[in-house]
Amino acid sequence: MKIPSAATAAVITLACLAAASITVSLAGPVGPVTSARAAQESSVEHGRYLVSITGCNDCHTPGYLMTGKAPEDKWLVGSPMGFQGPWGTSYPANLRLTVQSLTEAQWLVFARAQRRPPMPWFSLAHMSDRDLIDIYRFIRSLGPTGELAPAAVPPGGKVNTPYIVMEPQNLGGAPVSQAAPLKSEPRG
DSSP: OOOOOHHHHHHHHHHHHHHHHHHHHHHOOOSHHHHHHHHHHHHHHHHHHHHHHTTHHHHHSTTHHHHSOOOGGGTTOOOSOEEEETTEEEOOOOHHHHGGGOOHHHHHHHHHSOOOTTOOHHHHHTSOHHHHHHHHHHHHHHOOOSOOOOOOBOTTOOOOSOEEEOOOOOOTTOOOOSSOOOSOOOOO
């Protein structure tokens, strides 16, 4: 077997390195930029998954509760359909507008704040920071659109929108509300 000369070995090595560098440049950058981009995309995709399985669309996407589907570009725009009970009448916020003015840290506080029924704020209060941040990133990725939800109406107040009555019957005087009506609740 013939051993290649040093010059031949050097040429072969340089050819292999050149081919490898062309392959890498065609594949795109590697390292921290790609890793950060992949992590962000993974976070957004996980947020999409959480939004789709936790029922966010049920109230925050018009028509979703009746059909179980809506185009993603219509997700989370809030609704003028109210939910009425002993707390008054509450409306699902336009989350796509809400998150635009919040940082991730502000979102964590906002998402865990007590809300009027039927919002399951207690479920969000138990979510990990990572899950809530992923939801935030997904909602932001959808972009702002739509109008603000109507302001909540106190018990006995005049309601000018469609609403669903959510009052249990035949409870024999047992408490009905998840929480006492809030004095003030941020709109969004």
